[in-house]
Structures are given as structure tokens and as C-alpha cells.
Amino acid sequence: MAKKTKAKLRVGIIGVGFIGKVHLEAFAAVPDAEVVAICDIRPERLEEMAAEFDIADSYDDYEDVLARKDIDAVSVCTPNYLHAPITIAALQAGKHVLCEKPLTTSMTEALAMTNAAKAAKKALMVAFSHRRRGDVKWLKQAVGDGMFGGLYYAKAMWWRRSGIPAWGAWFIDKSRSGGGPLIDLGVHMLDMSLYLLGDPRVLSVSASTWAELGPKGKGFYYPPAHDQKFTVEDLASAFIRLEGGKTLTLEASWATYGKHNDAFGVSLFGSSGGAELEVSDYSNKDTLRVFTDIGGAPVTMRPAPEIGHGHTTVAREFTELILNGQPTKEVGLDGVRRAQVIEAIYLSALEGREVTVEDLATLL
Ligand SMILES: NC(=O)c1ccc[n+]([C@@H]2O[C@H](COP(=O)([O-])OP(=O)(O)OC[C@H]3O[C@@H](n4cnc5c(N)ncnc54)[C@H](O)[C@@H]3O)[C@@H](O)[C@H]2O)c1
Structure with missing residues (x-):
């Protein structure tokens, strides 16, 4: 008797710019998923991606993707301000959604998305x-195994020397991006550090933001176009109090006069050990340090776990969640929580005050 083959997850990708291409590569590496349609408002990019990834159907209107009954899920890879309307329309059309970070640009929209x-x-x-x-993943396991004792302090950062993304002017336009490096890069580090700390409740936020280089046309990857207005921050710094006496500091920059060309990481400080993850210029070599005592002497270790494949892992987890019949285990709550902290950071910086748990609750 012929063996019944498992149905593949049929995916459409909306927005095939920089990260849309990464989603195409990621789903291509997941045997149980198949990208059957792509969508973008730039015809030349659509044509290029359809040819490179051998995609049969291309659309310039995402509603056409959502109207396809044979598509189970979509990736939303558009500029940030379009995440909410496209995601909500896709959910209402019966599609599962993998949405790029940040979930969206405001708490109100984030809530509407999870409710949808x-x-x-x-x-x-x-x-x-x-x-x-x-x-x-290795660090998370080490934290869970109690390697560092009780964690009480964490520092997360993403620093760039001259890394304002000029391509697609939407990044530097607050009405389309929702903000600068904080919502672009900082959201990753906020997510990573809160995840490693076991997702403690955020009690209050005190923050500052600056825009010292961008508005002067400095610190861009490429020279900015003359008509580009810089309406976001280029550096954000936040002090975040967490439940249980823990504290997290977060720094995110696109451009600063500092030692890092492009580096991100997180440091964890615990009662019996600590760890530092630092990724410089996207090099995956030698990223970890673990600090402990052995025989009463301070010891530094350099674990070398497998580096993994970020977006391929995301695409695989998303596919498995749906094909294993547990889609509602993920309704975007981490994205909502991160959106709340990001909004609190911008509010704190704007008003020059600490934003407390009561303010955070009203944001929700
Ligand atoms: N997870 C990560 O590490 C990571 C990295 C980079 C970007 N991102 C996120 O991915 C998203 C896109 O960023 P990017 O760098 O790819 O930007 P991009 O400008 O390179 O790509 C966005 C694409 O969306 C298309 N688009 C715009 N409006 C559209 C519409 N109405 N319908 C269909 N397509 C439309 C644009 O033409 C463009 O091709 C952002 O939310 C960004 O934060 C995530």
C-alpha cells in the first residue's frame, strides 16, 4: 500500500525585500513547507525573487494572496507600519501569520493583532x-540548569558605529517605522534578555533617546538621499526594573562614536556565575564567555555550541506548530509584551520621567 505523504504547509510571503528573501531561504530549508506565492509592490524585485526561488505566483496586492484558498500561512515582511493591517487581514482571511519583528509600532495595534x-x-x-x-539556546539551558545561580542583573546592547539603514527611507521615518534603533535592533535584545531571564514582569522603565548624528546626515551606511528626513532616534538607553529585584539595562544604537562597528550581545550576572554573549560584525565565532569559580579561583570558560540558524529555526518552529495542530499556542504575546516595553521607553524618554507599572498597565 502506498504511504500517505504528509501535507506541506503552503506559504505566501508578503514583502520580498531584504528579510523577505531570508524567509524564502528559510522556508526552502524546511521540508514540510513550500512557498507558493510572493507579493511586493516593486515589480522588478518580485520578478527577481520569483526567478531565483522558482515561485509560480507573484502578486502586487497582498489581498490577492489572502484570497487564495490553497494558502495556509503568510509571512509578513513589509515595513513596520504595515505589519498590523496585513496581519489582521490575513488572520481574518483564515491564514496563520509569521510576522517580522517588531510585531508592530504601538501597543494598541499589538493588542488588536493578538486578539485577531x-x-x-x-x-x-x-x-x-x-x-x-x-x-x-545554550545559554537558556545553562540558566535553566542553575549554572549561574539566581540571575539579578542583565545588560543588553546593540551598538553600531555608522549603521543607519538608508535603504528604504521608511526606517528613518517614524510614521512608518515607529522608531529608530530601539524598535529595530533593541527589540531583538529586549526579547533575548527577557527570554533568558525567564520573562519576568516589567515594573518600570526610565529611558533617554538621542538623535545627534542622523539628522545631520552622519552615521549612515550609505549617503542618505537629500530629501530624506530623519525623524527617529539614533541612540536609546533604558534602565528597566523587573519583578524579583532584577534589573535590565538596554542600549541600542545605529550610529555613535564608540568602539563597536556593529556588535550585539547580552551579559548575565548571577549569584554563582555569569555569562557574556557578544557577536561582533555578525561573526558567529567565539561568541560566549562563562564566568565561574573553580577551587576558589575565578575561571573564564569559552563554550562553543552549535551556532544554529535563526530564521530557518523560526520557519521550522512555525511550520511544526501548525502541522502538529497546535497553532493557538502562539498568538503573538511575546510581541505584545515587547511592544509595551518599547512604547514605555519612548514615553519615558519623551516625558523625561520613569514610567511605572501602573503606566505600563494603562498602555495595555
Ligand atoms: N528578524 C530580523 O533579524 C530582521 C532583519 C531585518 C529586517 N527585519 C524586519 O523585516 C521587515 C522588513 O524589513 P526589510 O529590511 O526587509 O525592509 P525592506 O525595505 O528591504 O523590504 C520591505 C519590502 O516590503 C515591500 N512592501 C512595501 N509595501 C508593501 C505592500 N503594501 N505590499 C507588499 N509589499 C510591500 C517593499 O517594496 C520591500 O520590498 C521590518 O519589519 C524589519 O524590522 C527583521
Whole structure:
């Protein structure tokens, strides 16, 4: 008797710019998924991606993808301000959604998105790809095994020397991005550090933001276009109090006069050990340090776990969640929680005050 083959997850990708291409590569590496359609408003990019990944159907209107009955799920890879309307429309059309980070640009929209997922009984997963790195997975296991004792302090950072993303002016336009490096890079580090700390409740946030280089046309990857207005921050710094006496500091920059060309990481400090993850210029070599005592003497170790494949892991987890019949286990809650902290950080910086748990609750 012929063996019944398992149905593949049929996926559409909406927005095939920089990260849309990464989603195409990621799903290509997941045997149980198949990208059957792509969508973008740039015809030349659509043509290029369709040819490179051998995709049969291309659309310039995402509603056409959502109207396809044979598509189970979509990846939303558009600029940030389009995440909410496209995700909500997709959920209401009965599709599961893998949405790029940040989930969206405001708490109100983030809540509407998770509510739409719950109402539709469909998955809404945020592509927090850096949390799925192999070294982060190793750290999470080490934290769970009690290697560092009780964690009480963490520092997370993403620093760039000259890394303002000029391509697609939407990044530097607050009305389309929701913010600068904090919502772009900082959201990854906020997610990674809160995940490693076991997702403690955030009690209050005190923050500052600056825009010292961007508005002067400094610190861009490439020279900015003359008509580009810089309406976001280029550096954000936040002090975040967490339940249980824990504290997290978060720094995110696109451009600063500092030693890092492009580096991100998190340091964890515990009662019997500590760890530092630092990734410089996207090099995956030698990213971890663990600090402990052996025989009464301080010891530094350099674990070398498998590095992993961020977006491929995201695509595989998303596919498995749906094919295993548990889509509603992911309704975007991590994205909502991160959106709340990001909004609190911007509010604190704007008003020059600490934003407390009561303010945070009203944001929700
Ligand atoms: N997880 C990560 O590490 C990571 C890395 C980079 C970007 N991102 C996120 O991915 C998203 C896109 O970023 P990017 O760097 O790919 O930007 P991008 O500008 O390169 O790509 C966005 C694409 O969306 C298309 N688009 C715009 N409006 C559209 C519409 N109405 N319908 C269909 N397509 C439309 C654009 O033409 C473009 O091709 C952002 O939310 C960003 O934060 C995530």
C-alpha cells in the first residue's frame, strides 16, 4: 500500500525585500513547507525573487494572496507600519501569520493583532530570530540548569558605529517605522534578555533617546538621499526594573562614536556565575564567555555550541506548530509584551520621567 505523504504547509510571503528573501531561504530549508506565492509592490524585485526561488505566483496586492484558498500561512515582511493591517487581514482571511519583528509600532495595534489571532484560532508568531541562535539556546539551558545561580542583573546592547539603514527611507521615518534603533535592533535584545531571564514582569522603565548624528546626515551606511528626513532616534538607553529585584539595562544604537562597528550581545550576572554573549560584525565565532569559580579561583570558560540558524529555526518552529495542530499556542504575546516595553521607553524618554507599572498597565 502506498504511504500517505504528509501535507506541506503552503506559504505566501508578503514583502520580498531584504528579510523577505531570508524567509524564502528559510522556508526552502524546511521540508514540510513550500512557498507558493510572493507579493511586493516593486515589480522588478518580485520578478527577481520569483526567478531565483522558482515561485509560480507573484502578486502586487497582498489581498490577492489572502484570497487564495490553497494558502495556509503568510509571512509578513513589509515595513513596520504595515505589519498590523496585513496581519489582521490575513488572520481574518483564515491564514496563520509569521510576522517580522517588531510585531508592530504601538501597543494598541499589538493588542488588536493578538486578539485577531485568538478570534481566528490561528497562529501568530513573531520572527524573533536572534533568540533562536544556538549560543542563546545554550545559554537558556545553562540558566535553566542553575549554572549561574539566581540571575539579578542583565545588560543588553546593540551598538553600531555608522549603521543607519538608508535603504528604504521608511526606517528613518517614524510614521512608518515607529522608531529608530530601539524598535529595530533593541527589540531583538529586549526579547533575548527577557527570554533568558525567564520573562519576568516589567515594573518600570526610565529611558533617554538621542538623535545627534542622523539628522545631520552622519552615521549612515550609505549617503542618505537629500530629501530624506530623519525623524527617529539614533541612540536609546533604558534602565528597566523587573519583578524579583532584577534589573535590565538596554542600549541600542545605529550610529555613535564608540568602539563597536556593529556588535550585539547580552551579559548575565548571577549569584554563582555569569555569562557574556557578544557577536561582533555578525561573526558567529567565539561568541560566549562563562564566568565561574573553580577551587576558589575565578575561571573564564569559552563554550562553543552549535551556532544554529535563526530564521530557518523560526520557519521550522512555525511550520511544526501548525502541522502538529497546535497553532493557538502562539498568538503573538511575546510581541505584545515587547511592544509595551518599547512604547514605555519612548514615553519615558519623551516625558523625561520613569514610567511605572501602573503606566505600563494603562498602555495595555
Ligand atoms: N528578524 C530580523 O533579524 C530582521 C532583519 C531585518 C529586517 N527585519 C524586519 O523585516 C521587515 C522588513 O524589513 P526589510 O529590511 O526587509 O525592509 P525592506 O525595505 O528591504 O523590504 C520591505 C519590502 O516590503 C515591500 N512592501 C512595501 N509595501 C508593501 C505592500 N503594501 N505590499 C507588499 N509589499 C510591500 C517593499 O517594496 C520591500 O520590498 C521590518 O519589519 C524589519 O524590522 C527583521
